[in-house]
Amino acid sequence: MESFAPMGAFGTLFRKEITRFWKVSFQTVLAPVLTALLYLLIFSHVLEEHVQVYPGVRYTAFLVPGLAMMSLLQNSFANSSSSLIQSKITGNIIFVLLPPISHFEFFSAYVLASVVRGLMVGFGVFVITAIFVHVPMVNVPWVLAFALLGSGLLGTLGIVAGIWAEKFDQLAAFQNFIIVPLTFLSGVFYSIHSLPVFWQDVSHFNPFFYMIDGFRYGFFGVSDVSPLLSASIVGGCLLALSFGTLSLLKRGYKLRH
Amino acid sequence: MPPAIEIRGVSKAYGSVRALDGITLDILRGEFFALLGPNGAGKTTLISILAGLARADSGILRVMGHDVVIDYRDARRSLGVVPQELVFDPFFTVRETLQFQSGYFGLGRNNDWIDEVMARLDLSDRADFNMRALSGGMKRRVLVAQALVHKPPVIILDEPTAGVDVELRQGLWQFIRQLNGDGHTIVLTTHYLDEAEALCSRVGMLKQGKLVALDSTHNLLKGYTGAHLRLRLAHGSLPDSLKPMTATPPTNGEYLLALRDYAEVEAVLAELRKSNLTVVFMELEQPDLEEVFVEIMRQD
Numbered sequence: 001m002e003s004f005a006p007m008g009a010f011g012t013l014f015r016k017e018i019t020r021f022w023k024v025s026f027q028t029v030l031a032p033v034l035t036a037l038l039y040l041l042i043f044s045h046v047l048e049e050h051v052q053v054y055p056g057v058r059y060t061a062f063l064v065p066g067l068a069m070m071s072l073l074q075n076s077f078a079n080s081s082s083s084l085i086q087s088k089i090t091g092n093i094i095f096v097l098l099p100p101i102s103h104f105e106f107f108s109a110y111v112l113a114s115v116v117r118g119l120m121v122g123f124g125v126f127v128i129t130a131i132f133v134h135v136p137m138v139n140v141p142w143v144l145a146f147a148l149l150g151s152g153l154l155g156t157l158g159i160v161a162g163i164w165a166e167k168f169d170q171l172a173a174f175q176n177f178i179i180v181p182l183t184f185l186s187g188v189f190y191s192i193h194s195l196p197v198f199w200q201d202v203s204h205f206n207p208f209f210y211m212i213d214g215f216r217y218g219f220f221g222v223s224d225v226s227p228l229l230s231a232s233i234v235g236g237c238l239l240a241l242s243f244g245t246l247s248l249l250k251r252g253y254k255l256r257h
Numbered sequence: 258m259p260p261a262i263e264i265r266g267v268s269k270a271y272g273s274v275r276a277l278d279g280i281t282l283d284i285l286r287g288e289f290f291a292l293l294g295p296n297g298a299g300k301t302t303l304i305s306i307l308a309g310l311a312r313a314d315s316g317i318l319r320v321m322g323h324d325v326v327i328d329y330r331d332a333r334r335s336l337g338v339v340p341q342e343l344v345f346d347p348f349f350t351v352r353e354t355l356q357f358q359s360g361y362f363g364l365g366r367n368n369d370w371i372d373e374v375m376a377r378l379d380l381s382d383r384a385d386f387n388m389r390a391l392s393g394g395m396k397r398r399v400l401v402a403q404a405l406v407h408k409p410p411v412i413i414l415d416e417p418t419a420g421v422d423v424e425l426r427q428g429l430w431q432f433i434r435q436l437n438g439d440g441h442t443i444v445l446t447t448h449y450l451d452e453a454e455a456l457c458s459r460v461g462m463l464k465q466g467k468l469v470a471l472d473s474t475h476n477l478l479k480g481y482t483g484a485h486l487r488l489r490l491a492h493g494s495l496p497d498s499l500k501p502m503t504a505t506p507p508t509n510g511e512y513l514l515a516l517r518d519y520a521e522v523e524a525v526l527a528e529l530r531k532s533n534l535t536v537v538f539m540e541l542e543q544p545d546l547e548e549v550f551v552e553i554m555r556q557d
Contacts, residue, residue, distance in 0.1 A: 012360025020348045091344035095403065098308055098338055099361035100330035257271075257311045 010105040013096060017113030021079055028117060032075050033124040036067045040129050043189065054191070054222045060133045064126065065143075065216040066188035072122030072147060073211065076154035077161070077179055079114040084162025085171050088255075097256065103249035107159065107242070114155025115148065122147055135219055142227050143218030149231065150211040153238045154179075156245050163254050182208045187216075192224050207237045259322035261286045261411045261442035262307065267316030269302055269466075276302040278466040280316070284459075286410075289434075289443045291453035291474070293550060294463035300446045301341060303463070304413050308338045320411055334362060337404035341415040341446075343396050345388040351375070351399055352384045355406050362407035374402045377432055394425045401429065405436075412436065413444045418452065430456060454478075454546035462553055470553050474546065481549040485542040486514045486522060491535040498528055511538070 021028040044060035054062060087093035096106065129135070137143060157179070165171040186208035192200050203209045204225075214230030217223035223230070249255070262284040269277040277299045284290045294300050305311035307318055309329055318325045323332035346354060355375070359367040375381045378398040383391060388399065397417065404412060414433070418426045434456070437443045447453055453460065453474075460477055462470035470477065485504055489511045495503070502525070504515040514525060522541065529536060 008363040009361050012357055015360070016357045019353070023348050087346075090347070091340075091342050092346045094310060094338075094340055094344065095346065095358060096361065097310055098333060098336075099358070099407075100333040100363075101361055102330075252312065256309065257305070 008105075009099060009101040010109050013101065013105065013109035014112050017079070017083060017109060018116060020083060021113070021117050028075070028079070029120050029124060032071045032121045033128055036071045036125040037128050039067055040064065040132065044133070054220055057220055057222070058133065061135045062191075062216075062220075063189065064129045064133060064135045065219045066212055067129070068122045068125040069146070069150060069212045069215045070183050070188045071125045072118040073150050073154045073183055073208065074179065075121040076114040076118030076151040077158040077175070079117040080110045080155050080158030081162040081165070081171055081175070082158075083110070083113075084159065085165050085168060088162070089167070093255065103246060107156075107246055107249055110159050111152055111155040111242075114158055115151040118151030118154065119147060122151075137219050138221040139218045141218075142231075143215060145231060146211055146215035146218065146227075146234065149234045149238055150215065153207070153211070153234060153241060156238065156241045159245050160241070160248065163248060166254075182206055185209075186212050187224070188212055207234060210234050258286065259319065260284060261288065261321060262444065263317070263319040263322075264303070264307075265317040267303070267306065267313045267318060269299075269306060269311065269314050275466050277306075277313070280463075280466075280468050282461055282468060282471065284442060284444060286321075286442055287437070287440055288459055289437045289457045290445070291457035291460045292444055292446045292463065293450065293453060293460060294446075295554060297465075298463040299466040300463055301415060302466075304338065304415050304444075304446070307413065308336060309333055334407065335410050337407065337409035337412045339400050339404045339412070339414045339417050341419065343393060343400070343420075345391075345396050345399065347387070347389045350385050350387055351380055351391070351402075354388060354399060355402055358403045359406045364407055367406065370408065371402075371406060374405050377435075378402050379428065394421055397421055398425065398429075401432075410440070411442045411444070413446075415446050416448065417445070418447065418449060426452075450547040450550055451545070460546070462550065464554055469556075477549050478544060478546065481544045481552060483544045483548055483552060484516045484519060485544075486516055486525060487538075487540045487542060488512055488514070488525075488536050489538040490529075491537045493532070493534050496528055496532045496534070499525060 040060065040063055043063055084093070087096070126135070161171055161174040165174060185203065186206050187203065192203045192209065195203065210225070210230035210233045213223045213225055214227045214234065217227040217230075260283040262282070264280050264282040267277055267280045268275070280299075280303060292300050292303070302311060306313045307320060307325060309325055309332070312326070320332040321335040323335060325332040349357065352371070355371045359371060372381070375384055378401060380395070380398055380402060383395060388396065391399065401417065417429060421429070430452070433443060445453060445457060457474055459473050460470065461468055472480070495507075495512050499514065502514040504513045516522065526536070
C-alpha cells in the first residue's frame with residue numbers, strides 16, 4: 001500500500017470507512033442479507049396465495065425490491081451513524097478532526113462509504129432472493145437512480161444522527177423511532193393503494209415511500225406515483241438534508257466545541 | 258519570521274466557567290516549551306483551540322504564521338498533537354492506523370517515514386498487531402507516532418507520560434529531544450515537573466485560565482529564593498533564634514530551614530557557633546520547578 005492516499009484526505013477517509021465495515025462484514029453485510037431472506041421466506045409462505053398487489057406480479061416478486069431497498073436504506077443509515085457515534089464515544093474522532101479535512105471532504109467520505117455499504121447489502125439481498133423468485137428488471141437506470149438517491153439520503157441522515165447522538169441509546173432511539181417506522185410504513189410489504197384513503201394521504205408525506213415506490217418501478221414498470229415525481233422528491237430531500245448537514249459540519253456542531 | 262505559535266488575547270468560556278481569560282503568548286521556533294498548570298487551569302482548552310478541536314470566543318491563534326481558523330489547513334499541517342486520553346480505533350492495526358493518519362494529511366507515499374517512526378518508537382514488531390492487542394504504553398507510542406506521521410514542525414504533547422512506565426518515558430524523551438534537536442518546536446504539558454525542568458527551556462504557567470508566569474526555566478528558578486538548608490546537630494537542639502526558620506517539624510534529628518537567600522547560610526552557621534552547637538550533616542537544597550510552581554499557584 002505504498003500509494004495510500006491518491007485522493008488525499010477524502011480518499012483516505014472513504015477508504016478507512018470502507019475498510020472499517022468490511023472488517024466486520026458478517027455483521028454489516030451478510031447479516032442484513034440473511035435477515036431480508038428470512039422476511040421473504042416467511043412473508044411469501046404466509047401471503048403468497050392471498051395477496052396480489054400488482055396484476056400479474058407474484059407477491060414474493062413484489063416483496064423483493066421492497067426488501068432490497070429497506071435493507072439498503074437501513075444499512076446506509078447504520079454505516080455513517082454507527083461509525084460516528086463509536087468514534088465520538090471512544091474519542092478516536094479526534095484522528096479525523098485534527099487533520100486538515102474540510103467539512104465537504106468529511107461529508108462526502110462518510111456518505112459515499114454509506115452508499116457503498118447500502119448498495120452491497122441491497123445487491124446481496126437481490127442476488128440471494130433471485131435463487132427463490134424471478135424478479136424482472138424493466139428499467140435499470142431507475143433502479144440505480146433510486147438506490148443511489150436512497151442510500152445517499154440515509155447515509156446523510158446517519159451523519160446527522162451520529163453527530164447529534166451523545167450515547168448509543170439516543171442513536172437507537174433515532175433508528176427505532178424514526179428510521180424503522182418510516183421504512184416499514186413506506187410500502188415495503190404492500191402498495192399504498194391497499195390502504196384506507198387517509199393513510200394513503202399520510203404515506204405521501206413519507207419520503208421513504210417515494211424511494212421504495214420509485215425503486216420498485218424500475219423492476220416492474222408499475223408504481224403508485226410517477227417515478228419522476230418520486231425522484232424529484234427524494235432528490236429534493238437529499239439536497240436539502242445535505243445542505244443542512246454541511247452547515248452543521250461547517251459549524252462543528254457537537255464535534256468542535 | 259513568525260513564531261511557531263502566536264496566541265493573542267484568547268478567551269474561552271464554557272457556560273459560566275471562564276476556561277481561558279485573555280491569554281497572550283508566543284512560542285518561538287525550535288523552543289522546548291512547558292505549559293504548566295493545575296487541573297482545570299485551561300491547558301487542554303488552549304491546546305484544543307490551537308488544534309481546531311475547539312473554538313475561541315475571542316482572540317487570534319496562529320501556528321507557523323497560519324491562522325487556525327482562516328488558514329486552518331496549513332495550521333493543522335504544521336501541528337502534531339499527542340492527546341491526553343489514550344484513544345485508538347479498535348478496527349485497525351498499528352500500520353493501518355498510521356497509514357490512514359498519513360493519508361488524512363494528503364501524504365500518499367509515506368511508508369518510509371512511517372517505518373522510521375515505528376522503528377524509533379520501538380513499534381516495528383507490533384506493526385501488524387491490532388490496536389486492541391497493545392498494552393497502554395504501546396498505545397501511547399502509537400499516539401505519538403500518529404502525531405509525527407506528517408512531520409509537523411510544531412509538536413504538542415498533552416501529558417504524554419501519564420501512566421507510562423519508566424523505560425518508555427525515558428525512550429520517549431530521548432526521541433522528543435532528538436526531534437527538538439532537529440528543529441521541531443515542542444510544547445509539553447505535564448504534571449511531572451521534574452520532566453519539564455529537565456527538558457524545557459521556557460515555561461508558561463496557567464491558573465484559572467490566566468497566564469500567571471512566563472519566563473525561561475533558568476530565570477524562574479533563579480527568581481525563586483526559596484532554598485532550604487537541611488542539617489543535623491551532634492547534640493542539643495536548634496537555638497530559639499533559628500526556630501522561626503524551620504520549614505517542617507524536625508524528623509530523625511534533622512532540621513529543614515527555609516532560606517530567603519543564600520547569604521542566610523552564614524547567619525545560620527554563626528548562630529549555631531554562638532550556641533556551641535556542632536553540625537554533623539549539612540545539605541543545601543536548591544529550589545526546583547515544583548516549588549516554584551507551588552509558590553506561584555499559591556499567590557494571587
